Amino acid sequence: MTKLNYHIILADDDEDDRTFFKEALLETESSVTVNTASDGIELMNLLSHTLPDAIFLDLNMPFKNGQECLSEIKNNRRYKNIPVVIYSTSSNVDQINSTFKAGANLYISKPDSYLKLKIILKKVFTLKCEEYKPQPDKEKFVLKY
Amino acid sequence: MSLSQDKAEVSLSIPEVATPNLLHFKHIPAYAQYLLTNKLEDFTRTSLAISREVKVPLLRFFEGLPEDELIKLSIQGTQDYLGYFANNSIEEFIDLSIKRWEENQLPLVQDDEVVAQDISTVSFTRRKALRHFLPDYTNDLRLYNHILDEIDLFIMTVEEKSYNTLFSIQQRKINEHLYFIEKVNNTLPGVVYVYDLLEQKEIYSTNKREELIGYSSEEIQSFGSNVFAALLHPEDLENRLEHLGNFSTANDGEIRSMEYRLKHKKGGYYWQRVYETIFKRNEEGIPSQIIGMSLDINKEKDASQKLQLREQQLSEAQEIAGLGSFEWDLQSHNSLSSDQLLKIFELEESKDYLTFLQYVHPADQNRLTAAINEAITGDGKYECEYRYQKGKEKIIWSRGVVSFQDGKPYKMRGTVMDVTERNQMLNQLEHTIELHKQAQALTHIGNWSWDIPNNKIDWSDEMYRIYGLEPQSEEIHFERFISLVHPEDRERRLAEIHKALETYVAEDYVIRIVWDNGTTRVLQGKGEIILDEFNKPCKLTGTCQDVTEQYHINQQLEQKNIELQRSNEELTSFNYIASHDLQEPLRKIKLFSNRIFEKDFENLSPSAKEFLPRIITSATQMQKLINDLLAFSRATSADKVFEKTDLNLLLDEVKNTLKESIEEKQVSITHAKLPELNLISFQFQQLLENIVGNAIKYSKPDIAVEIKISSKTVAGKNYVNQGGVAGKNYNMLSISDNGIGFDQQYAQKIFELFQRLHNKNEYSGTGIGLAICKKIIQNHNGFIIAAGEPGKGATFQIFTPLN
Structure with a gap:
């Protein structure tokens, strides 16, 4: 996915996580610019102004949760080609299955250390884009570090 | 044959042909006188010679006579005969001779022994003899011719x-014969007929046939060779044809008989018995016709069939009734027994009373003998069981009647019955009745039956009890019943009853009733509509409990x-909370702790340096606990979808998941080819992951971990105590390690929730992993057993049912 002037949106209601994410990304992929949304509604608003190269989507958010955003995105002709990376605390099998079914392109669970976060971000941006579009094989869906 | 009677009926009149005048001769008398006087013997001998020459048949009757006597007899006859000529009264001679013949007064010859040839040859003889001596008598040609004319x-x-x-x-x-035959035919009980074996048809039969089977002889004959096919009973046809065929070897005079059924013209079959014998043979001597007499034996057959039927019916009736009969001669002590009686007593033949008595139950012997004695000495009636x-x-x-003769008991007739x-x-x-009553009392089921036209309700005892009343203490009618129903249920129940009467279908019902003391009871019942002969409901019956x-x-x-249900829903939402909301702060604790650990560890005080890793460890432990609890609850509640699963692939997945620790601890996992089983795939993967994970976790620190996995089919009967079902086969997946093992006494306990055998500091475990395993194997209707030895290792055997 390496690309100059890469632009992504992170939707996450947790301020700490947003901060860590931005910091870690800056340290690993400095050329990537990040916009953040603190809930689903904000994300959808943002999307109507600007189309990112990828969306990192937390699932457990107020007002409009990640699952709802995911199906809106994947059912919208304008948005459906934007890769969506699920970025969730949970590694629940049901949730992995339902997001895959809804058309998400990648699933990563939030790591519990800054180091691991950096490792996984590094991994994400080195993945081969064509293997994940429109959707990867099921066994490649969950990315582990 | 003697036919003295009815001779008058036969016509014997002889028509007058010649007139006496014609035989009044002019010339023959003189010629006859001449012959009488001069040529008597000559004439006689000549006549005899001529008659022998032309072979007068009548001569055969005189063959026995000596020649001289024959001559003497003949001369007499000739003298007589010529005398009539001489007197010119030859007509008298003719009439006299004919009369003697007719009246059967001919010497040595019977009237019917005269044949036509006799007449022609005698005439020839007479003419020739008379002409023979004519030349001697006259030379007058005219006279000669006159005499010849008169002779002719x-x-x-x-x-x-x-x-x-x-x-x-x-x-x-002939008339006599016909008359005879007619008489015989009329007198005979059957039909006489002639049947042609070669042409296969009846050619003659007497008229009796019509009387017997409605068909006239002509009709029978018109059937031709189809006669038997048309008239015989199909079952008799084959026998009849065989019987006829067998005549080809019969002897003359041999009488053969058979019975068969003939169809009456008006329908129905009639039994015939025929007696038949050969009537004619053809040129080759083969019998061609038979004559027979057919007798109607229908009554005979009927009677014998009826008799047979009666006997059979009686015997059957006795057998069905288990009834035998006996006749006991009280003087001679002989007895006659019916077959059925012997069968009942299981005897081959009648026995004397004492022999019989020994089979009677000892306790009943005296009573039986007393009953018999009482009958013999008393009123003659006997009955005993x-x-x-x-x-x-x-x-x-057994029952019987004694008959008396001259005041003495004579015979006892009676019956015995196996009861x-x-x-x-x-x-x-x-x-059964008793049981039924008890059952009603025990189950509190009552019967009710509402006689609709008479408005009477029949309740069983239990029904009264159900309604809090003394059994049969009052008569129940519909209004009384409704008054006992709970006021809130009355209207509904009435509507239900109306509906049942309209639709003829009584649905099950539930009503509340109120006892006299105010107690409310709930009743449940079933009903049924009974229809009368006009298909109108006349009864509503049912049971009630x-x-x-x-x-x-x-x-x-x-x-x-x-x-x-509510608590299950709550549990589900708890799971959700656990998976998200409880994890979230924990992750944060770890995240921040790690951040400090990674970035600012050097700036910490010595005690903070010591405590920080502990914070991280505790948070990690807490995370694990939550994840395990989630897994356990999922193992309980998740859908159980069985699918064919290749254990080899499943094990690869597990190895992949545990890759990190496998590499870290240098684990070797060896296994032969594993089978394909019907499993809840993701659960079984979890199970394997837990067991293999445990083997790695509880390994000895200084030894390379070796895990051996094998699989085989075993019979459930060998594992009944562990949870196997006899008669079922199981796949046993065996996983053994060379780890720290455990004491065998904990083999069961380790599968319980939160049971741990080790201190948290030694081995990190939540005490949930094996409980999950047990849950999962229960979901598969299988079982799991563990065996261990401290310091040596542990073996887990996982049994899943086959098919």
């Missing part, structure tokens, strides 16, 4: 009269169910 006239007359007589005698004979045992014990009911089954049935019936307790229990159960 004489001969003509004689011949004519003789033939007439012959015919009339023959006719008479006793036990009899030759084979199986039977109960015999064992009847008695058993009666006992059973009583027992007090279900108050069940009703309350059910209500409670329903309440509990609702609560359970």
